[in-house]
Amino acid sequence: MKLHNYFRSSASFRVRIALELKGLPYEYVPVHLVKGEHKQEGYAALSPSMLVPTLVTDAGEHLGQSMAIIEWLDETHPQQPLMPRDPLGRARVRALSQLIACEIHPLNNLRVLKYLTQELKVDEETKATWYRHWVREGLLAFERELAQLPRGKYAYGDTPTLVDCCLVPQIFNGKRFNTDYSGLDRTMAAFDACMELPAFQRAQPSHQPDNEA
Structure with a gap:
């Protein structure tokens, strides 16, 4: 491949x-x-x-x-496997994954940020403020969703899933813009657990x- x-x-x-x-x-x-x-x-x-x-x-x-x-x-x-076997579990993993991939990421990817600066003439600090706002808002929603689920080592359960494949890159990129991750206890615990694995x-x-x- x-x-x-x-x-x-x-x-x-x-x-x-x-x-x-x-x-x-x-x-x-x-x-x-x-x-x-x-x-x-x-x-x-x-x-x-x-x-x-x-x-x-x-x-x-x-x-x-x-x-x-x-x-x-x-x-x-x-x-x-990166998806649970049961239909309800798969639906929950997809929902958590899409909360990152479809709600957070589209607002802060490269082409959006370039449009803000090149077309709308936003300065770099305002662009960074935009980025941090939408990442934090999205992750706060993610944290609230996690709070409704049984606690596991990773974002969903005790083995890495599609959710973790989405979460870790978002945290990495958010760190580049000094995003505030305070109060995201379960989110960051899942991130830390992932980063202990050689694959990540x-x-x-x-x-x-x-x-x-």
């Missing part, structure tokens, strides 16, 4: 975590978002949406959207070949 991705992309980070948790080998293909490589003809032919990540399967099929990629990986490589360590941005430390 080949994963076309960018080291700092939250969505790419999610898929890297899933691949590492499942112990699946893959070829890392960097796509530099800041330099606009995702809009160049070669990559656009691979991903018409011009987004990362794109997974190229062993059969040569192209898959986009991190959540769909991870569920495909889980269905085709069921070892180290290997998937983090600083360990990728295109990292720009």
Whole structure:
């Protein structure tokens, strides 16, 4: 398999975590978002949406959207499952995952932040304030949802799931903007538990070949 991705992309980070948790080998293909490589003809032919990540399967099929990629990986490589077996558990994991991937992330991804500064002429500090506000608001909602569920070692239960694949990248990126994580006790406990695992360590941005430390 080949994963076309960018080291700092939250969505790419999610898929890297899933691949590492499942112990699946893959070829890392960097796509530099800041330099606009995702809009160049070669990559656009691979991903018409011009987004990362794109997974190229062993059969040569192209898959986009991190959540769909991870569920495909889980269905085709069921070892180290990332979804609960019961329908209610799967629905809850999807809901928690989408709270991050669909509610928090779209408001603070690179193209939104670039639009704020380049088109709306927002200064850097105002952009950072926007970022911190929406990440914290989203994570406070996430924390409230966790409070309604039985406590486990990770975000949902005692093994990593799709939720953790989404949570860890969001926390990483939020730290870059000095987001306030106070009062997010269960959220941060799940993050800390994840970061004790080698799979999460290997998937983090600083360990990728295109990292720009």
